[in-house]
Each structure stands twice: as C-alpha cells, then as structure tokens.
Amino acid sequence: MNRAAGPVGFAAAVATTGAAIAAVNAATTPPLRPGPPVPDPVTVLVPARDEAATLPRLIADLRAQRGVPGLRVLILDDDSTDGTSAAAATAIGGDPRFTVHRPEGGPPPGWVGKPAACARLADLAAAADPGHARRPDEVLVFLDADVRLASDALAAAVRRLREMRVDLLCPWPSQLAVTPVERLLQPLLCWSWAASAPLPVANRSLRPSLAVACGQFLVCDATVYDAIGGHRAVAASVAEDLDLARALRRARRRTAVVPGGGLATCRMYTSGRQLRAGHGRWLWTAFGSPVGAALVLGVATVTYTAAPVAAITGPGRRWGLVAYGAAAASRLIARTLESGTRPTPAEGVDALVHPLSVLALAALTVDSHLRHRRGTLVWKGRPLRRG
Structure with missing residues (x-):
C-alpha cells in the first residue's frame, strides 16, 4: 500500500472489518x-x-x-x-x-x-x-x-x-x-x-x-x-x-x-418529515457528545463516502474499490440478518448507494444537534427540553 493510498487503505480495513462482523452475526445469531x-x-x-x-x-x-x-x-x-x-x-x-x-x-x-x-x-x-x-x-x-x-x-x-x-x-x-x-x-x-x-x-x-x-x-x-x-x-x-x-x-x-x-x-x-422528526429527537445522543459525533461521523464519511470516490477518481483506486464493495456487502448482510430472507434486487440497489445513506445520516445528526441546542426538538406535539 503506497502512502498516497494510506487513508483509503484505512477505510478499506474499516469497511472490511464491518462486513466480517456482520457475517459473524448472521452466522451465529x-x-x-x-x-x-x-x-x-x-x-x-x-x-x-x-x-x-x-x-x-x-x-x-x-x-x-x-x-x-x-x-x-x-x-x-x-x-x-x-x-x-x-x-x-x-x-x-x-x-x-x-x-x-x-x-x-x-x-x-x-x-x-x-x-x-x-x-x-x-x-x-x-x-x-x-x-x-x-x-x-x-x-x-x-x-x-x-x-x-x-x-x-x-x-x-x-x-x-x-x-x-x-x-x-x-x-x-x-x-x-x-x-x-x-x-x-x-x-x-x-x-x-x-x-x-x-x-x-x-x-x-x-x-x-x-x-x-x-x-x-x-x-x-x-x-x-x-x-x-x-x-x-x-x-x-x-x-x-x-x-x-x-x-x-x-x-x-x-x-x-x-x-x-x-x-x-x-x-x-x-415520509421524510416524519423521519426527520423521529430520528432527530434522539440522534443528538447517539455518540455521547458533539465531539464524539464529529469523530464517528468523520470516520464514517471517509470510510463509506470518500473511499468510494477514490475508487473512481483518486489514488488508491484498488483500496477504494475494496472499501466500496465491503460497505455494500455489510449492508446486504445486515439486511439478511434483520429480515431472515435474501435481499431483493431493490435492496441490492440501495446497498450501492450506501455512501449517500451515510451522508444523509450525518446530515440528520448535525440537524439533531443544532435543534437540540436551540431547544426546538418536538415529538408528537410535545417539546423535548434540552438536557
């Protein structure tokens, strides 16, 4: 692995580990x-x-x-x-x-x-x-x-x-x-x-x-x-x-x-409105603190978004492809684990846009933190006070 491909190689290692964990879970649970x-x-x-x-x-x-x-x-x-x-x-x-x-x-x-x-x-x-x-x-x-x-x-x-x-x-x-x-x-x-x-x-x-x-x-x-x-x-x-x-x-x-x-x-x-309200009420708690959220989402963005881009345009193309493939595989294995059935063709397509899913999750998390700081989170008509 050359030095230019170092971050992409790290992303490939993270994504491959995730796929391996998902496979173990599917096989043992x-x-x-x-x-x-x-x-x-x-x-x-x-x-x-x-x-x-x-x-x-x-x-x-x-x-x-x-x-x-x-x-x-x-x-x-x-x-x-x-x-x-x-x-x-x-x-x-x-x-x-x-x-x-x-x-x-x-x-x-x-x-x-x-x-x-x-x-x-x-x-x-x-x-x-x-x-x-x-x-x-x-x-x-x-x-x-x-x-x-x-x-x-x-x-x-x-x-x-x-x-x-x-x-x-x-x-x-x-x-x-x-x-x-x-x-x-x-x-x-x-x-x-x-x-x-x-x-x-x-x-x-x-x-x-x-x-x-x-x-x-x-x-x-x-x-x-x-x-x-x-x-x-x-x-x-x-x-x-x-x-x-x-x-x-x-x-x-x-x-x-x-x-x-x-x-x-x-x-x-x-609907998107319900999804934003439902996930937004708790995502600000998901990673312990704003700093924790920034660290986790930073790694996730590099692993599941930047690495696939590198597979097309940047150095470390081979490792970018590995990261992209492992990410899609982990998504499909998780779906199999959850549903007990083989993924459908539509779910296969969804796995291919996994980088966009991670970006959307990051955006939802940032939005949740901002609304929590402002004290504007509401769920089912009830305001959620800042904690």
Whole structure:
C-alpha cells in the first residue's frame, strides 16, 4: 500500500472489518422461530399516542397470538387527539384479555413522554394483581403500536428470553422501507450495530457500551425490571430503550438482541418529515457528545463516502474499490440478518448507494444537534427540553 493510498487503505480495513462482523452475526445469531407454548404469564404493554391508524392492526395481531395462554394486554392512550381509544376498543371487540387506559394529563415534570407512558403501564400491570404484587415468573413485553407480529412471535420471544437466560431481550423487528427516503435511511438502523457489535461478545457482555436495544419490541423479566426501577431509571431519556438496557447492565443484569426475522416487522415512518422528526429527537445522543459525533461521523464519511470516490477518481483506486464493495456487502448482510430472507434486487440497489445513506445520516445528526441546542426538538406535539 503506497502512502498516497494510506487513508483509503484505512477505510478499506474499516469497511472490511464491518462486513466480517456482520457475517459473524448472521452466522451465529439465529432469528426468532416458532415453537411450543410458553408457561410464563405474559403482559403486553402498548403506549399509544395518536395511533388510531396503526393500533388496530397490532391489536388484531395480538388477538391472534398462539402459545401464550397467560396473555393479557394493557394499552395506554397517551393523551391522543385522533380517536386512538375508540379505534382500540373497536379492534378489541370485547376480548377480556385487553384493557385500554386513558389517564389524565401528560408526562410528569422531568419525564419524556414514552418512558412516562411505559412506567404508567407497568404500574397498572402490577396493580391489576391481588396485593399489587408481581407474579414471580411474569414477563413484560413493551410494543410500539406500529409493530406487526406473526401469530407465534410472542411465544418465540419469551422462549428465547428464557433459553438465553437474559433479563431483557430485544427481538429486532425487520424495518420496512417503502419510499426512497425510507430506503435511504431506515436500513442503517440494523446496519449500525450489525456491522460494529459482534453479537457473540455483545450479547454475553455486561458492558453498557455494548448494549443494543430497540424499544419497538422489548421483552423483560418483570421482577428484574422492577428491581432497577423500570422506566423510572430512564425517565428523562429520549433513547429510553438503549438507556434501559444500559441501566440493566450496570446492575449486572444481562441483555441481548436477536433478529425478529419474519415474526416481527415495523414501518416506523412514511415520509421524510416524519423521519426527520423521529430520528432527530434522539440522534443528538447517539455518540455521547458533539465531539464524539464529529469523530464517528468523520470516520464514517471517509470510510463509506470518500473511499468510494477514490475508487473512481483518486489514488488508491484498488483500496477504494475494496472499501466500496465491503460497505455494500455489510449492508446486504445486515439486511439478511434483520429480515431472515435474501435481499431483493431493490435492496441490492440501495446497498450501492450506501455512501449517500451515510451522508444523509450525518446530515440528520448535525440537524439533531443544532435543534437540540436551540431547544426546538418536538415529538408528537410535545417539546423535548434540552438536557
């Protein structure tokens, strides 16, 4: 490697390492699979704010679950204005396993909306039992309203929680992307950890820095959840899912992530505006500080953007091609890991524009930091105060 090609060679090494990590993860971490029923009592908790359009589909999926005879579902209408409660009641159709709650008022001072809603749901679940005590083998499942589940998903997730002997399991839903802006950015959610966190190590470690979690679908041992204070431990967090996993690891409790495969899917956003608002509310926290964000995004830009350009125009063309190919490969492997299926031709095209995806992520992160500094971040009509 000549000196002129040094930075491009470094980029090739980083990209190749990412592809290798993704390949190891895909080879060693099986997705959720259907299996026998689970004996554990399972309480599903669904926070819902203005989800009248999506919540009925999740309720239909939950009503169709198999292998969870101890299932009950608590839904919290978090001060919605779109008829979420009425839509939920219609979808429930009198099923006695389901309860809809609509408490008065928004989150308490110092709380962000979602952790406040999750904490309220957990309290309601405990209060529903005689003596306000948890059942010792109870499992809590936190689900976002836009998640879709196959009929064996809950049983498979609870079974994997127990088989892995972890206290918090994140069955990562396959992220659906339809519009061009979704296809540009949504695959980076899985790719960001699949190409950087070797799961054979990360899923066994107690280091908070190696935790991976997604609040769309979280499965937790109820007793352990209570022991760390539940969502009260992350009351002010805009990334409460990851911070909850980190809090558990600091308490010497194990957490893990596994692919949801074909049993869990989610389409988070349907427009660029929603995507900017949704990711912008938390990206300012993603790398620890503005300096950390600058360092990580600087390396990512060189690796996944500058190196492919060098493959065409600059010195170190060979190493630029290696970096570009490894980046595309890591993206495709991550997609296979996430979905449990081979990438489609469209996803192959998306992988080829991975440099543009990284640039878009960098721009979103800068935008999130700027809006956080200005105190203008808003999510679902609620301002997110500067932290």
